[in-house]
Amino acid sequence: MSFSMTGYGQSSLQFGGHKISFEVKSVNNRYCEVVLRMPRDWTGYEDMLRRIVQNHIKRGRVDVIINRELTDGAADGQALNRTMVKAYLDAAEILSREYGFPGELTLRDILSMPGVMELKEETPLAAAAAPSEEVAELLKKGLGLSLEALLEMRAREGGYLAADLSRRLDHLEELHAGISALAPLVVNEYREKLRQRLSGLNDGSFPWDEHKIGMDIAIFADRCNIDEELTRLYSHFGQCRALLLGGEPAGRKLDFLIQEMNRETNTIGSKCNHLNIVNLTLDMKAELEKIREQAANLE
Incomplete structure (x- = not known):
């Protein structure tokens, strides 16, 4: 399953006359960056909360915001300092x-x-200013609920991205098939054009050297052979599909494969002296750029 890097989740719990609200949002980032904002007396739990997020998210910037506010009738828990x-x-x-x-x-x-306003010593949250198992469990539960909603949104959007990338891979395979069909014709067309050019130049005063013509055609055939590039391209298509269907984060590997596909496409365009193939490689490069933009949103 593919996951997007953007998502949002929230939850809230009641504890000690307070409403504890959790908000988690993520955006694109090359690495996994977790930013926590929470009441100062709970900063001792930051490492624990950061590890929980990193266990679920491998890539993207994740902002975790935890707020604490009094509920109705809980004002007696506050004292003037x-x-x-x-x-x-x-x-x-x-x-x-x-x-x-x-x-x-x-x-x-x-x-x-x-x-200016502080918690009375007898209230649960005042007692929890120092690290406590009760508050730790509260924060784990609230963050877990928010992360669940966040991951659900990331999975839903990731599914849309994967479907779009799959359609674009279908188009790349169609272009690949077109190039594969034209590739064997390149040498034949070159042979015919060469003979026509020589026929136009020959006034009958000198004979053709078939051996030299054959050597020239053989050199051209070797220089414009793109079988290896086409094979590697087709292999990359299959690897991309496997990554989209797999359960591991695919964004970085897709980025690498797209670079490789661009390299193979450039090589095909430079090796084949054929207008139709060059046009197909240009279409392929345009599609690869769209794929690169979409893949940049995947975890």
Whole structure:
């Protein structure tokens, strides 16, 4: 199954008179980058949460946002930190007196400052300021629910991308079949054109050297032979399909295969001195560019 690198998931749980909300979103990234934003007193759980995300996601930037807010009737669990309030007021007075900053602190300003309101010691979350198994299980559960929704979205979008890539591979195989059908005709057409050119130049005063003509045709046939390139291209098509159907992240391997297919296509276009084949290789390169853009969204 193919996974997209973009997705979103959220969940929420109740704990200690608080609503704990989890939000997980991912976007394209070359590597797996996990960014966590959560209450400062829970930063001790960051490594654990980062490992959980990395166990499920191998590629992409993942933002994990955990918020904690009081539920109705839970305000009794909060206490005013008078020491912190006095420190803010003293600092404001020093800034005003010594540095001339204008303005005054309002009640709204003070209440919005970090540390002014704190959890009472008897509340579950206050007791959980230090690492605890209860909070760890809460965070694991909430993050797991959000990741489940995120992975479901990534899988759904990845399915659409894989289907589109499969259709484009079908088109590449059609172009490949066209080139394969034309390849044997290149030498025959060159032979006929060479004979016509020589016939136009020959006024009967000198005989043709069939041996030299044969040597020239043989050299041309060897130089424009594209059997190896066509075989490798067809092999790459099969490898791409296998990656799209497999269960492992395919984005980087697909990127490598697309580069190889571009290289083989360029070689075919440069070796074959044939207008129709060159046009087919140009169509193939255009399709490969579309595939590259789509594959860049896969994990």
